[in-house]
Structure formats: C-alpha cells, structure tokens
Amino acid sequence: MNTSTCDTCASHYESAQPAPKRGIWALMRPVQQRIHLAMGLAALGAVSGLAAVAVLAVVIAQLLGPDPRPWSWAVLAVLLTGASFFLRNQAFTLSHMAAFHLETILRTDLAERMARVPLGYLLQIGTGALTKVMQDDVKSLHAFVADTTPMIGRCVATPLATLALMLFIDWRLALLALGLLGLGILTMRLAMRDHVELQRRYDDERERINNAVIEFVQAMPVVRTFDDGATSFGRYQKALDGFRDVLAKWLEVSAVSAKISILILGPLPTLLALTLGGMLLFTGGSLDFPDWAAALLLGTGMAESLMPLMWINHFIRKASASALRIQELQAVPMLPVSMGRRKPRDASVSFEQVRFAYEGRADNALDGVSFHVPAGSITALVGPSGAGKTTVARLIPRFWDVADGSVRIGDADVRDIRPEDLMRHVSFVFQDTFLFNDTIAANIRMGRPEATDTEVENATRAAQAHDFIAALPQGYHTLAGDRGVRLSGGQRQRITIARAILQNCPVVVLDEATAFADPENEAAIITALANLMRGRTVIIIAHRLSTIRDADQIVVLDRGQMVEQGRHDDLVTANGVYAGLWRSYEQAQGWTLGRNDTNRA
Numbered sequence: 296m297n298t299s300t301c302d303t304c305a306s307h308y309e310s311a312q313p314a315p316k317r318g319i320w321a322l323m324r325p326v327q328q329r330i331h332l333a334m335g336l337a338a339l340g341a342v343s344g345l346a347a348v349a350v351l352a353v354v355i356a357q358l359l360g361p362d363p364r365p366w367s368w369a370v371l372a373v374l375l376t377g378a379s380f381f382l383r384n385q386a387f388t389l390s391h392m393a394a395f396h397l398e399t400i401l402r403t404d405l406a407e408r409m410a411r412v413p414l415g416y417l418l419q420i421g422t423g424a425l426t427k428v429m430q431d432d433v434k435s436l437h438a439f440v441a442d443t444t445p446m447i448g449r450c451v452a453t454p455l456a457t458l459a460l461m462l463f464i465d466w467r468l469a470l471l472a473l474g475l476l477g478l479g480i481l482t483m484r485l486a487m488r489d490h491v492e493l494q495r496r497y498d499d500e501r502e503r504i505n506n507a508v509i510e511f512v513q514a515m516p517v518v519r520t521f522d523d524g525a526t527s528f529g530r531y532q533k534a535l536d537g538f539r540d541v542l543a544k545w546l547e548v549s550a551v552s553a554k555i556s557i558l559i560l561g562p563l564p565t566l567l568a569l570t571l572g573g574m575l576l577f578t579g580g581s582l583d584f585p586d587w588a589a590a591l592l593l594g595t596g597m598a599e600s601l602m603p604l605m606w607i608n609h610f611i612r613k614a615s616a617s618a619l620r621i622q623e624l625q626a627v628p629m630l631p632v633s634m635g636r637r638k639p640r641d642a643s644v645s646f647e648q649v650r651f652a653y654e655g656r657a658d659n660a661l662d663g664v665s666f667h668v669p670a671g672s673i674t675a676l677v678g679p680s681g682a683g684k685t686t687v688a689r690l691i692p693r694f695w696d697v698a699d700g701s702v703r704i705g706d707a708d709v710r711d712i713r714p715e716d717l718m719r720h721v722s723f724v725f726q727d728t729f730l731f732n733d734t735i736a737a738n739i740r741m742g743r744p745e746a747t748d749t750e751v752e753n754a755t756r757a758a759q760a761h762d763f764i765a766a767l768p769q770g771y772h773t774l775a776g777d778r779g780v781r782l783s784g785g786q787r788q789r790i791t792i793a794r795a796i797l798q799n800c801p802v803v804v805l806d807e808a809t810a811f812a813d814p815e816n817e818a819a820i821i822t823a824l825a826n827l828m829r830g831r832t833v834i835i836i837a838h839r840l841s842t843i844r845d846a847d848q849i850v851v852l853d854r855g856q857m858v859e860q861g862r863h864d865d866l867v868t869a870n871g872v873y874a875g876l877w878r879s880y881e882q883a884q885g886w887t888l889g890r891n892d893t894n895r896a
C-alpha cells in the first residue's frame with residue numbers, strides 16, 4: 296500500500312519486515328525457559344521413580360544375601376520416590392505457571408494488535424472467527440503448555456533411562472525388552488499410517504460440521520420463514536455423514552494394528568518375555584535372581600511408557616493448528632501510527648484524489664475522489680448501491696488507509712493525526728450499533744468518560760432517549776448489550792446518538808442512521824440527529840433522499856467516482872445521475888402512497 300502521500304508516518308505496515316518464525320515452539324518463546332525447565336523436571340522425576348525401582352531391586356538382593364540389612368537402601372528408595380513425586384509436582388506447577396503467563400502475553404498482544412489493525416479487517420473476518428482465535432486457540436495453547444509439555448519430558452526420559460538401567464543390569468534382557476518395544480513401535484506406526492491424510496480429512500469434516508451448526512442456528516429465523524429448515528438441516532446432516540465416513544475409514548485402516556500395538560506396548564507381553572527369557576538365563580546360571588527381579592520390575596513399564604506418545608502427537612497437532620491461527624492474526628499489518636502528531640486546524644474535511652481498492656479486488660472501490668466539506672456544513676453522500684458511499688465514510692476513521700491521495704481533517708492527513716486526536720475530532724454513528732454489556736449510562740459515557748450525570752442526561756434528552764431509558768426498570772443503570780434489556784433497533788440508535796452528542800466532536804459521520812427505524816422511532820431519530828448535527832461538520836449517507844434535500848452539498852458517487860456535486864435543486868436541474876435517483880425516489884414514495892390510497896378506497 297502506498298503511504299507516500301502521508302507526510303510524517305514513521306512506521307510502515309509491519310508486513311514489510313521479515314516474516315517471523317511460525318509454529319507452536321516459536322509462539323511459546325516468551326516462556327521457553329520455564330517450559331524447558333518443566334520438561335527437565337518431569338524427566339528428572341521419571342528418572343527418580345525408576346531409580347527408586349532399581350534401589351528396590353537392591354533391597355531384594357540384600358534380603359536374599361547373607362547379611363539381610365537393607366534399611367539404608369530402603370530409606371533411599373523412599374527418598375527417591377518422594378523426590379519423584381516432588382519433581383513431578385514442581386514440573387506441573389511450573390508448566391501451569393508458564394501456561395498462564397503465555398496466555399496473558401498472547402491475550403494482551405492480540406488485544407493490542409486488534410486495537411491497531413484496520414477496523415475494516417475486523418469487519419471482514421467477522422467476530423466469530425476472531426473470538427475463536429482469541430478464546431479457543433489461546434485456551435488450547437494454554438492446555439498444551441500446562442499439561443502436555445511435562446508429559447513430553449516424561450515420555451522421552453522414561454524409556455531411555457529404563458533402557459540404560461536395563462543395559463547396566465543385564466544386556467540380554469535389555470535387548471529382549473527393546474525388541475518388544477521395537478515391535479510395538481512398528482505396529483503403532485502401522486496404526487498411524489495415512490494418519491496425516493486422515494487427520495486432515497477429520498479436521499476438514501469437523502470444520503464443516505461447525506460451520507453447518509452455526510449456519511443452522513444463525514439462519515434459523517430466515518430459513519423457517521421459507522421452509523421447515525429442511526435445506527439447512529440437510530447440509531448439517533450431510534456434514535455429519537461426512538464426519539461419520541471419515542471416522543469409519545480411520546477405524547478400518549487402523550483398528551487392528553492399533554489394538555495390536557496397545558497389546559504389545561502393554562505391560563504383560565514384556566513381563567512374559569522377561570520372565571521366560573530370565574528363566575532360561577537363570578536356570579543356565581548366567582543370571583542371578585536380584586538382577587532378574589530388577590529387570591522384571593523395570594522392564595515391564597518400558598514399553599508402556601511410550602503409549603502417551605500416541606495422544607501427545609494429537610495434542611501437538613491441535614496446538615500447532617491453534618498456534619498457526621494465532622500467528623496469522625498477529626501477522627495482520629497494523630495501521631502505521633503517526634509520529635507527526637498533526638492536529639486538525641479546523642473542522643473541515645477533504646478528500647484529495649483518493650484511490651482505494653479492497654484487498655483481493657482488482658477494481659477500485661474509489662477512484663480519484665476529491666471533494667471538500669467546509670467546517671460546519673452538511674454534505675450528503677448519494678449514489679446507487681455499490682457506488683462507494685460507505686467506503687468514503689469508513690476512510691475517515693481509518694477503517695482502511697487510502698492507496699493513493701489523502702483524506703484530510705482541518706488540513707491534516709488522517710494518517711498524521713494521533714488516533715486519540717482523531718477520535719476527539721470525529722464521531723461516527725454507523726448502522727450496526729454496538730452496545731457493551733454494561734449499564735446504559737456507561738454505554739453513553741464511553742463518548743466522554745469524565746462526563747457528569749447531568750451531562751449524560753442532557754445528551755440523552757437531546758438524543759430523544761431520556762424518556763424510554765427513565766421508564767426502564769433500573770433507568771440509566773439498566774444493563775444493555777448481550778445480557779441486558781432488549782432494546783429496539785431505534786432505541787439502540789438513539790443511545791449511540793447520545794454517545795456521539797456527549798462526545799461533542801466537531802465532525803460527525805453518519806451512515807444510514809435512520810434506515811431501519813419504524814415511523815415512531817424515525818421521528819425521534821430525526822430530531823436526535825438534528826440535535827447531533829447542529830453546529831457541526833456533517834457527512835451523511837442517507838438512502839431516503841428527502842432527509843438530505845437541504846444539505847449544503849450533495850456528493851454523487853457512481854462506481855467509485857464522484858460524478859456530480861452541488862445542491863439538490865441544481866442537481867435536479869442538471870438532469871444527471873442525481874436527478875435520476877431523485878425521480879426513482881419520488882416514484883417509490885408515490886407508489887407507496889398510491890397503493891395505500893387504493894387500499895383505503
């Protein structure tokens with residue numbers, strides 16, 4: 296993206312920097328030392344446990360010897376067992392602390408990034424996908440660091456340490472146990488053949504089910520008005536069938552070998568092999584009883600200690616997928632923060648040769664758009680659907696940055712204005728009003744946190760919202776938002792207007808604010824908007840052309856270009872695009888009245 300027209304932007308999009316390392320281990324780097332320590336402690340705990348078993352074998356040897364006084368060895372076995380518990384416990388405490396720390400780091404980092412990536416990007420990916428990454432994926436990484444990393448330490452250390460001890464005790468029995476272990480690993484690999492492909496298909500099918508469920512639930516009100524839900528339920532059912540097929544295939548491919556590997560890696564086959572092999576050596580006189588007992592005690596668990604690797608692999612894959620999604624979000628280029636700190640000189644707004652294209656679109660959404668909005672005047676953006684009106688409105692608060700040209704407020708390029716200053720100069724009333732899960736007063740106060748109760752009430756009265764708020768069970772202290780009271784679309788809009796009035800910015804951008812209001816609400820909203828617009832520079836998108844008849848200036852857009860500019864009467868006389876839109880608008884109004892008249896007749 297070209298930022299050359301921005302005078303003093305110090306930083307460029309971060310994508311210009313070399314791509315950082317990807318993957319789960321790269322993401323865990325901030326807590327890497329603690330994780331390594333946790334893995335080391337877990338490994339040491341496993342080795343202590345094995346050492347305790349080996350010492351028990353010495354105790355047995357002592358008991359069978361000529362002078363049976365094994366007490367000091369018994370005490371050592373107890374101490375080693377205690378040490379094993381302690382080290383295991385420490386490893387888990389450490390890994391859990393690392394997990395919490397990593398979770399805090401990731402959540403803070405993602406939240407800070409989300410505050411700086413283009414708002415338009417957030418709109419594009421949608422809140423569902425964003426929530427999944429910030430909640431589920433971060434949680435899955437937490438679980439991996441907390442529970443799986445110490446397990447990896449143990450799984451690696453146990454078979455190695457057992458093998459070393461076995462080799463020390465009797466190399467022949469060690470080789471016997473190793474042979475079984477090899478056989479187990481071989482069948483395990485057989486069970487996991489085609490695993491990568493099947494896992495990919497499994498993940499895909501799961502994703503399809505998730506999407507089908509979301510679609511099924513979200514689209515329910517729409518679907519049910521057209522059919523009985525059979526279409527979307529059909530898609531859901533199909534996704535379930537696909538999932539079942541993958542599972543069946545997986546079972547078919549791996550069931551037998553998985554069972555065999557579980558059997559081989561279980562303790563019994565090794566026990567049996569070591570008993571029979573040991574018996575032969577013992578009766579042949581080349582193995583004494585204590586060594587045999589030690590090999591039996593140690594070797595039995597060697598193969599079994601590999602079993603967790605089967606599911607650890609699954610955890611690593613799951614956490615890696617989460618890590619990649621988190622890193623994708625982290626890689627979104629952030630809007631450059633201005634070092635210029637320019638302040639707008641006045642409340643005028645101008646677009647200068649603005650060109651802008653949405654990512655992935657070959658055509659320009661705006662192409663060379665220039666217009667000037669003098670301070671304190673009202674400019675209406677008009678044009679057919681897809682002309683670029685919303686894009687113009689969204690470039691002012693930097694939902695995106697322009698590709699060429701500039702958007703200026705009081706002669707300062709918006710990219711040179713600090714975000715806080717931009718917020719202080721421009722307020723926005725968009726269609727999709729969002730209310731936080733907090734009291735109505737707190738929602739309005741977001742416009743100016745230090746505002747007094749009287750100021751909040753005055754703004755609310757000007758926004759025609761005081762009466763309905765006062766009538767709510769807890770008045771201004773009623774909860775709004777997700778878990779709060781249900782407010783109508785028009786009521787929510789008036790709360791947003793109150794927020795903007797309280798914010799008291801010299802420039803106001805309105806996006807079709809009255810589009811969905813019912814007649815009663817509409818009258819209230821028009822009064823509220825008139826109060827908001829008074830004395831301010833206003834840029835308004837309104838489909839209902841009657842509301843903008845008196846605008847100081849109408850900017851007519853068509854296919855991303857400004858095709859006309861002027862006052863209503865002049866544009867109607869000019870008989871161009873606006874005149875056509877106006878005629879259609881009047882006809883639509885007339886059609887409605889005509890129908891009503893007919894009905895009445």
Ligand SMILES: Nc1ncnc2c1ncn2[C@@H]1O[C@H](COP(=O)(O)OP(=O)(O)OP(=O)(O)O)[C@@H](O)[C@H]1O
Binds near residue numbers: 660679681687
């Ligand atoms: N997020 C987006 N990603 C890709 N293209 C987009 C996006 N938003 C808008 N567009 C495209 O940019 C062009 C201008 O869209 P814009 O929403 O600004 O038009 P509009 O005049 O506000 O339309 P409407 O009156 O229907 O809301 C259209 O071609 C549209 O398809």
